[in-house]
Amino acid sequence: MTTVPHITKDTFVEILQDKDLVQPDDLLIFQTIYSLDKQEASATDLARIIGWSDKNGVVGKIVGLGKRILKKYDIKQRERVDGTKALWDFFFSGYYKGTFFIYQLKPELKEALEECGLTENIKPISLQNAYLFVWKPNKWSQWTDPNNEPYIEKNIEELKNTGKITLMWSCRSHKIIRPGDRAFLAKVGSTPRGIFGSGKVVSEPFLSQHWSGADKDVPKVLIEFDVLLNPEKDPILTIDNLDKGNLAKQQWTPQSSGISIRHEALDELEEEWFEFLRTQKIRYNPFSEITDTKQTFIEGAATQVTQTRYERNVFARNECLKHYGYSCSVCAFNFEKIYGSLGYKFIHVHHLTQVATRKQEYKVDPIQDLRPVCPNCHSMLHKQNPPLTIDELKEIIKK
Template sequence: MLVRGTLDGMAAVIIAWDPEQPGWTGVYAADVEAVRRTGVVRQEWQVPDDPALAEGLDVWLLAVGARPALHGLIGHGTLAGVRSPTRSEAGAAEIDVDLDLLLPRGDQVPCAELAERLPDRGAGVPSVRLIDGPAELAVRMLWAEANSPDPASLDPVPGALPASAVQRVPVDGFERDQDLRRVAMAHRGSACHACGLDPEQVYGIEATALIQVHHITPLAHLGAGYEVDPLVDLVPLCPTCHVVAHSRWPVPYGVEDIRTMLREAGFLRGAVLTPEQLESEAAAARILGT
C-alpha cells in the first residue's frame, strides 16, 4: 500500500521494511559495516508505482515486523532508479536505493518519536509513504537529532540535508576510517606531526577529535591487493596542515615538506607569533634590507 500526503514539493519516501521477511539482498549487519567503510550500499525494492517516484528523492527505511521493540527509522538513502519490474503484479515498480547510513539493529530511532513528529501518520504502517513539506522536515530533523557525524567531520550526517543540497565527492576512505584513525593516533600521538599543534592542549579535551590522519602511501603502491597499515601509512595532521598536504597532486606534500614551508615562512613550529615578535621580524627585515 502506498500513502501520499499533499505532494506539492514532495521530497522524501519512507519505506517500511520487515527484517524477518525475505527481500534484503545480503546480510543486513554486513551492509551496516559496508556503508561505514565505503559510504553506500544499493538495495532493490518492489513498491506500488507512482509518478511522483523520481531519482534523487530522499529515502528513509522504517523497520517494522513482529518485534515492536525494534521498530523505527533505521536507514537513509537516495532513490537511484525507478523501472518497471520484469515479473510482478500490475501497478508495481522496482526501485534502486543507494543507502548511505544504516543503523545497527537496536539503534533505530523509535517509532514513538516518529509518531510525535508525524501525528497524522494514522493507524497501521503503509509499505511506502511519500512525504513533503512539514512532514519531510520533521523526519529530517528527528533523524539529524538522533545521529551525530564522526568527530571532526565537516560532513553532515547522511539525511540531515535534503538530497538536492548534498554533493557526493570521492575521498580517501583510509583517512576517514575512525578505527584506523584511533590506531594511528594511539601509536603516534594526538599532535600534528607537521606544525606540532595539539588541539587538546589549545582548545581542551573536547578538541582531541579534531586531529586528522594523512595517508602517505604513494598512489603507485595502491594496487588491488593493498592493505593499509595504520601504524606506518597514516600520520596525524591538523586540518590546516592536512589541506596543505593535499594541495599538491598527484604527489601530496610530505610532512617534512610542510615543516620546511613553516620554517621558511618564519614561524616557530607549534607556536603562534605575538604582535611584538612580528614587529621584531619586520624591523630585522628592514635593517637587512630584505
C-alpha cells in the first residue's frame, strides 16, 4: 500500500482557483466541513446539512474531484489492498466512529480555503443532530386514558424522583440516528398538538414488536427523557409557537416517528423550549428550581437534583460552553487534551448561585450564571452547603 498523498497548501490554492477542476458543489462540501466542530463529519452528516438526499452525492463529488486532480497533477495516490485508489484522502484524513467514517479536513486544505477568501462569511454550524418523535393518542390511548393504567403519570413520577426516565420509541431514521442525538417528543393527531418531552437517544436502533401488538417488528431506539409533560394536565409547546423563523420550515406533525429536525431550526427550538419551560406553570417542571427547593439526592450523584436541572438543560449548557469552552474554570483541566477524541466536549456545567437563595423568579443567563467545571471540581464545589465559590476552590488548590 502506498503512503497517503501529501498536497501542499500552495498546491491546494492553485487547485481551488482552477474552475475546470473544482466545481461549486466541491467547494460547498469543503466549506460545510470547515464550518463544523473540529472540521470533521461523516458523508451522511454532510449530505444532511447541505440538503442532499444521501451520502452518495458527497462521496461521488469527492471521488470525481480526486480523479480530475490525478489527470492534471503527478501525485502518488494511496492504493487499497484490492488495487483501487482511495481518492478521498487528497483532502481528508479520517477514522471510523462506530459504523460511520469521519472525514477530517487536512490542515493544508483549511489554510488554502482561508487564503483564497472562501471562508470569510462562513458561520460555525453545530453537528448536534436532533429527531422528532411522535405520539398519537388515537393510536395509543393507554398512555393517558383514565380508564386504563395512566402510564405517563408513572413515567413522570419516576422522572421527578430519579431525574430521568428511559422509554422505547419507534424511529423512522434508524439508519442514521446515533446514541447521544437530541430527541423531542410531539403529540399529534388531536389537540393540543405540540412538543411535550425532550431528552437524548441512548441506544443504537434495534428491532422490537410494533406498539399495536401486531406480529411485526419495527426499528426503535431508547430515549432518556429529561422533560416529560402530560398533555392532558400540563401546558405543552404548541405548534402555533413553532411557526416563525427557521422553525416554520420544519414539519412538526409528521406521520412517522423519529424524523430528522433541520439543523437550522434546532438552536431556535432549544431556545423556544427553554423559555417555555422557564415561564409556564407546570405541575412538575424539571427546570423550575425557583419553587422546588426540596433537597432530593440520587445515590452516587455529586450534586442535588435541584442544583443540576438548569445545568443539564441543552440550551443553557450550549450557550455557556460556546462562551467559555471546555476547560475547567477551577483547575483548567481539559478532557480532550488528555484523552483525545474520547474526551471531546466532555465537561460538567456548574450553577454559580443556588437558585433557592433568590427571592423571586429570574431569567437564567448562561454566561453570567453557569461555568464549565470538571467532575472532580464540581464535587468539591458542592462538598459544603452553601457551595464553595470557584475562587474559593482555586485558593484551596493553591494551598
